[in-house]
Amino acid sequence: MTDTGIAKDQLKSVIERIEHLEEEKKAIADDVKEIYAEAKANGFDAKILRKVVSLRKIEAAEREEQGAVLDLYLSALGMAPDLFEAAA
Amino acid sequence: MTDTGIAKDQLKSVIERIEHLEEEKKAIADDVKEIYAEAKANGFDAKILRKVVSLRKIEAAEREEQGAVLDLYLSALGMAPDLFEAAA
Amino acid sequence: MTDTGIAKDQLKSVIERIEHLEEEKKAIADDVKEIYAEAKANGFDAKILRKVVSLRKIEAAEREEQGAVLDLYLSALGMAPDLFEAAA
Amino acid sequence: MTDTGIAKDQLKSVIERIEHLEEEKKAIADDVKEIYAEAKANGFDAKILRKVVSLRKIEAAEREEQGAVLDLYLSALGMAPDLFEAAA
DNA sequence: CACTGGAAAATGCCGC
DNA sequence: GCGGCATTTTCCAGTG
Numbered sequence: 501m502t503d504t505g506i507a508k509d510q511l512k513s514v515i516e517r518i519e520h521l522e523e524e525k526k527a528i529a530d531d532v533k534e535i536y537a538e539a540k541a542n543g544f545d546a547k548i549l550r551k552v553v554s555l556r557k558i559e560a561a562e563r564e565e566q567g568a569v570l571d572l573y574l575s576a577l578g579m580a581p582d583l584f585e586a587a588a
Numbered sequence: 589m590t591d592t593g594i595a596k597d598q599l600k601s602v603i604e605r606i607e608h609l610e611e612e613k614k615a616i617a618d619d620v621k622e623i624y625a626e627a628k629a630n631g632f633d634a635k636i637l638r639k640v641v642s643l644r645k646i647e648a649a650e651r652e653e654q655g656a657v658l659d660l661y662l663s664a665l666g667m668a669p670d671l672f673e674a675a676a
Numbered sequence: 677m678t679d680t681g682i683a684k685d686q687l688k689s690v691i692e693r694i695e696h697l698e699e700e701k702k703a704i705a706d707d708v709k710e711i712y713a714e715a716k717a718n719g720f721d722a723k724i725l726r727k728v729v730s731l732r733k734i735e736a737a738e739r740e741e742q743g744a745v746l747d748l749y750l751s752a753l754g755m756a757p758d759l760f761e762a763a764a
Numbered sequence: 765m766t767d768t769g770i771a772k773d774q775l776k777s778v779i780e781r782i783e784h785l786e787e788e789k790k791a792i793a794d795d796v797k798e799i800y801a802e803a804k805a806n807g808f809d810a811k812i813l814r815k816v817v818s819l820r821k822i823e824a825a826e827r828e829e830q831g832a833v834l835d836l837y838l839s840a841l842g843m844a845p846d847l848f849e850a851a852a
Numbered sequence: 853c854a855c856t857g858g859a860a861a862a863t864g865c866c867g868c
Numbered sequence: 869g870c871g872g873c874a875t876t877t878t879c880c881a882g883t884g
Contacts, residue, residue, distance in 0.1 A: 514627045525616045532609050539602045636748045643741045653731045660724045690803045697796050704789045715778045
């Protein structure tokens with residue numbers, strides 16, 4: 501019974517931590533919505549703004565991807581990728 | 589030109605604020621993942637955990653919806669929902 | 677060439693079947709709209725109707741989720757949920 | 765009281781008809797998913813298929829739109845659009 | 853006719 | 869690696 505008691509406490513803790521984080525996430529999502537609304541009020545087209553953000557996200561991912569490929573090449577050549585990162 | 593300069597600054601600010609918030613959101617999502625992984629390592633079934641969390645979310649949503657329907661009924665009857673809220 | 681011919685026919689068939697089903701779906705959606713309009717004409721508040729429908733949907737989802745969680749618990753315990761279902 | 769009894773029956777009927785139609789809609793949506801899955805099993809790329817379907821939908825809408833503009837022109841000229849439709 | 857809210861579609865994630 | 873599921877995003881209809 502002690503075990504299940506401990507397990508129960510652990511479970512409770514896990515659930516609570518998750519739900520707390522999800523609330524935080526939701527709060528941030530609401531902040532984002534607010535910014536879009538505010539931008540719209542300032543004459544920006546929300547739809548286009550969203551496109552811009554998603555494009556920049558894709559571009560960032562691609563850069564990362566390219567960086568990963570470069571790292572692969574470098575390590576294939578026996579060179580430490582870190583040397584380049586450090587210089588940049 | 590000044591106008592477009594201002595608009596550009598505004599745009600930049602909007603985009604940056606959004607991207608910053610989205611990073612925060614992602615960080616939190618990662619924290620959630622971590623908790624699930626940790627729970628799994630402690631012998632919990634992640635699938636069940638997720639179902640429990642989602643069930644609790646639905647229950648919360650139901651309570652909200654019930655309140656919303658009640659408010660609609662009250663306002664349809666010309667009664668201010670606030671009167672009840674205040675009393676509660 | 678025969679292959680691509682077959683593939684083309686298959687593709688055509690797939691697209692057509694999907695588009696046909698989507699038309700059916702749209703027709704049903706229109707029927708739903710009609711019912712709301714008719715109900716409104718009979719003095720019902722469409723907004724409340726929609727909320728009621730959505731509340732009932734959430735309630736149904738909750739029941740489903742509860743069953744799903746139970747099934748997961750049972751299978752985690754190595755018990756066949758079917759035994760219970762069959763008895764019911 | 766008789767009135768509210770009738771209203772209640774009407775309400776019940778409305779809700780039931782809507783829920784029944786939504787179930788039908790869901791069944792059709794499931795059929796669509798099934799077709800995508802089947803197509804995927806036959807070597808088609810589901811993502812591309814979806815793009816094709818949505819493009820065709822947009823094109824159809826545009827054609828309709830253009831047709832509407834044409835009709836507008838024709839009626840502005842005092843000509844019945846139906847004459848063209850019939851001939852087509 | 854702009855806005856809010858809800859349905860549908862697309863994407864990404866987890867578990868097998 | 870794939871299928872299913874949950875989340876997220878997009879779109880559209882209803883409302884004021």
